[in-house]
Amino acid sequence: MSAVQPIPARSRAQGLRTPLFLLGVAMALLSFIAMFAVGVLFANKSSPGRLVPVVAAARDIQPRELIAPAMLTVVEQPANLLPPRAVLRAADVKGYSALVPIYKGQVLTDNLVAASPDQIDESNAAYLPIPQGFVAMTLPTSELQGVAGYVAPGDYINVIVTINTQIFNQNPARTVTRTVFTSLHVIRVGPPSAAPREGLPQGLASSLTVVLSECDAQYLDWLGQNATMKYVLLSYKDYTPTAAQPDAACPSTTAPGLVGPAQVDQRWAFTKS
Numbered sequence: 001m002s003a004v005q006p007i008p009a010r011s012r013a014q015g016l017r018t019p020l021f022l023l024g025v026a027m028a029l030l031s032f033i034a035m036f037a038v039g040v041l042f043a044n045k046s047s048p049g050r051l052v053p054v055v056a057a058a059r060d061i062q063p064r065e066l067i068a069p070a071m072l073t074v075v076e077q078p079a080n081l082l083p084p085r086a087v088l089r090a091a092d093v094k095g096y097s098a099l100v101p102i103y104k105g106q107v108l109t110d111n112l113v114a115a116s117p118d119q120i121d122e123s124n125a126a127y128l129p130i131p132q133g134f135v136a137m138t139l140p141t142s143e144l145q146g147v148a149g150y151v152a153p154g155d156y157i158n159v160i161v162t163i164n165t166q167i168f169n170q171n172p173a174r175t176v177t178r179t180v181f182t183s184l185h186v187i188r189v190g191p192p193s194a195a196p197r198e199g200l201p202q203g204l205a206s207s208l209t210v211v212l213s214e215c216d217a218q219y220l221d222w223l224g225q226n227a228t229m230k231y232v233l234l235s236y237k238d239y240t241p242t243a244a245q246p247d248a249a250c251p252s253t254t255a256p257g258l259v260g261p262a263q264v265d266q267r268w269a270f271t272k273s
Contacts, residue, residue: 051076064154085110149204163227
């Protein structure tokens with residue numbers, strides 16, 4: 001019976017090196033594939049991608065401002081850099097209003113606009129939005145005087161006064177009614193004077209703060225003390241907000257002149273037929 005011949009040491013070493021070599025090649029290949037994948041991903045993120053036309057603001061747009069075509073422009077941006085739910089066509093925001101300030105050049109998105117301004121709340125602004133050269137004035141309001149409490153920050157109101165012409169020394173005197181201010185911008189609504197009820201989660205407001213020139217504020221103060229005032233609320237579809245401009249007959253000044261019956265009657269002609 002012949003003896004088993006031992007495997008030479010050199011052959012055993014070669015047999016062990018072959019699997020190790022193949023394992024090394026496999027690991028190197030996997031490393032190369034991983035690095036290639038990372039490079040492709042980085043290149044995709046850093047490359048500009050295809051350009052997509054989107055709608056952006058051509059000028060600053062204020063909250064509750066009805067968006068008009070002249071306020072918009074179309075710009076091209078890389079598709080991979082577009083904000084979520086960007087507006088792609090100006091027609092998609094026709095009849096919409098801004099929910100928050102939209103700044104010139106900013107791309108419009110669905111969360112910046114709304115079909116109904118009822119969704120807008122300006123009460124969280126850090127400062128009062130008073131145009132330069134104008135002032136804010138607070139007016140008393142009530143359920144019957146202030147549209148049952150439905151006036152909200154950002155709305156526009158007209159002021160109607162009823163006055164007896166006796167105060168203008170007219171004889172015989174009569175009671176007349178006239179709209180004296182239009183499109184006053186309401187920027188704040190005062191604390192509630194009544195408990196909340198359906199449709200009015202904050203209760204019935206006790207005051208309205210509006211923007212106007214200081215000269216107009218004097219006239220409005222005089223009317224508030226000598227006439228009966230009521231407010232009418234404009235439909236948000238009739239809002240035509242523009243940069244505030246003082247009445248030519250009542251320029252905005254730092255030192256307004258005297259306001260009395262003669263000046264009020266001259267401005268609104270209460271005693272005229």
